[in-house]
Amino acid sequence: MPDYANDPAIKNLQAYLRIKSVHPNINYDECIDYLKRQASELGLPAVVYEVVPKKPILIMTWEGLEPSLPSILLNSHMDVVPVFEKSWNYPPFEARIVNDIIYARGVQDMKSVGIQYIEAIRRLKNKGTRLKRTVHLSFVPDEEVGGRQGLGTFVKTEHFKKLNVGFALDEGLASAEDYLVVYNGERTIWHVSVICPGKSGHGSLLLPDNNGEKIRYIIDKFMDLRQESKKKLESDPELTIGDVTSVNLTILRGGIQNNIIPEKLVASFDIRLALSVNLDDFENMIKQWCKEAGDGVTYEFEQKDEYVPPTSVDETNVYWTAFKTALDQINIGVKVRTFPGGTDSRYVRLEGVPALGMSPLRRVQSALHEHNESLPASVFLEGIAVYEAVLPAIANV
Incomplete structure (x- = not known):
C-alpha cells in the first residue's frame, strides 16, 4: 500500500x-x-x-x-x-x-x-x-x-x-x-432585482395598484422560464446545466407589519445565461414583463456581466x-x-x-x-x- x-x-x-x-x-x-x-x-x-x-x-x-x-x-x-x-x-x-x-x-x-x-x-x-x-x-x-x-x-x-x-x-x-x-x-451571470411599488394601506382592503399582484406576475414569468430550462435538460440527456439558462428566486423583500400593505415589494433573481442567449433580447424581455406587471415596476442589476466568448x-x-x-x-x-x-x-x-x-x-x-x-x-x-x-x-x- x-x-x-x-x-x-x-x-x-x-x-x-x-x-x-x-x-x-x-x-x-x-x-x-x-x-x-x-x-x-x-x-x-x-x-x-x-x-x-x-x-x-x-x-x-x-x-x-x-x-x-x-x-x-x-x-x-x-x-x-x-x-x-x-x-x-x-x-x-x-x-x-x-x-x-x-x-x-x-x-x-x-x-x-x-x-x-x-x-x-x-x-x-x-x-x-x-x-x-x-x-x-x-x-x-x-x-x-x-x-x-x-x-x-x-x-x-x-x-x-x-x-x-x-x-x-x-x-x-x-x-x-x-x-x-x-x-x-x-454562462453570463446576471443578478437582477425587480421593484414593484403599489398603494399602501390597511391589510383588510382590496386597494387598487397592488404590488402583490405585480410581484406575482413577475415571479410567474421568471419561474415559467425556469421550467422551460428544466424541460430542456430533462428532454435531452446530452445537455448539462451549463447548456441552459438557470433562473432562481433568491431574495424577497418588503413589508413592515402583517396588516399593512407595503409601499413596495422586491424580488431578486440569480440568472446564469446560456452562451446561446442574446443578452439584449433577454433584457428587453425583462423590460416587457415589468411593463406588463403594472405601473411603476422597474428592475436594477446587482451584477451584470458581459458576454465572454x-x-x-x-x-x-x-x-x-x-x-x-x-x-x-x-x-x-x-x-x-x-x-x-x-x-x-x-x-x-x-x-x-x-x-x-x-x-x-x-x-x-x-x-x-x-x-x-x-x-x-x-x-x-x-x-x-x-x-x-x-x-x-x-x-x-
Whole structure:
C-alpha cells in the first residue's frame, strides 16, 4: 500500500490546506509566505502585486528558452468558502488523511490544483526539462466572492500585460467518470432585482395598484422560464446545466407589519445565461414583463456581466490541440462543457486570452463548498502526472 501520509507532495498539500484562508475578511499573509517558500524551493522568482489593498497576487515565473513568445498562465485562487465545523466529521483545516482520503476545506476547490502545478514543475525541473515558453503561476485572492478585486482587477494592469499570456489554465470540477471534464466557457451571470411599488394601506382592503399582484406576475414569468430550462435538460440527456439558462428566486423583500400593505415589494433573481442567449433580447424581455406587471415596476442589476466568448476547442487553437494530444498520450479522455458557475477564467478570456478550466480529478464526486470536502490521495497524485504531461505540450507549442 502507498504511504500517502509521508508522500512529500501530499505533505505539501496538507501544509497549504492548514492555512485558514477562509472568508470573510481573509488575511492572505500566511498564504503568501508559504508560496514564497515554494518558489524558493523551486528556484523560481516570485513577485507579489497588491493592486487592491490587502488583496495580494503572487506570480511565480519559470522562464522559457524563448521568453519573447506568448507565455502560459496557470491560475489558482488562495481563498476558500466558510465552513460549518459542527457538520464536519474531521476538523476542516486539519487536512487529516483517513483511509487514504484527505479531508479539508479547499482540497477540491482549489488548493489541490495550485499544489499540482507546483509539484508538476518540481518533477519537470528535477528531470532537467526546459520549456520553450515561459510559464507563470498566479495565486489570486477572492475568487469565491466574485474575483473582481483579485484577478478581475489584475488583468487590467500593465503588470498583467507584461506577462504576455497566450494561453491559460484554471479550475474546473471533479469528474465522477473515467474522463476529465474541460470547460471552455462560462454562462453570463446576471443578478437582477425587480421593484414593484403599489398603494399602501390597511391589510383588510382590496386597494387598487397592488404590488402583490405585480410581484406575482413577475415571479410567474421568471419561474415559467425556469421550467422551460428544466424541460430542456430533462428532454435531452446530452445537455448539462451549463447548456441552459438557470433562473432562481433568491431574495424577497418588503413589508413592515402583517396588516399593512407595503409601499413596495422586491424580488431578486440569480440568472446564469446560456452562451446561446442574446443578452439584449433577454433584457428587453425583462423590460416587457415589468411593463406588463403594472405601473411603476422597474428592475436594477446587482451584477451584470458581459458576454465572454468561449475558447475554441478545434484545430484553430494550437494550445487546445497540444493539450488534447497530451491527454490522449496518457490515455485520459476529456469532455468539453460550459462551466455552470463562474471562475476567474472569464476575466482572462475577456482580455482575449484563450483559457480552459480543468481540475484533473477524476473518478471522484465533486464536493465543492460541501461539508466534509475531500479528495482521495491517489486522485491528487494522478493530477500531478496530468500536468507533468500537459505543461510541456502547451509550453512547447
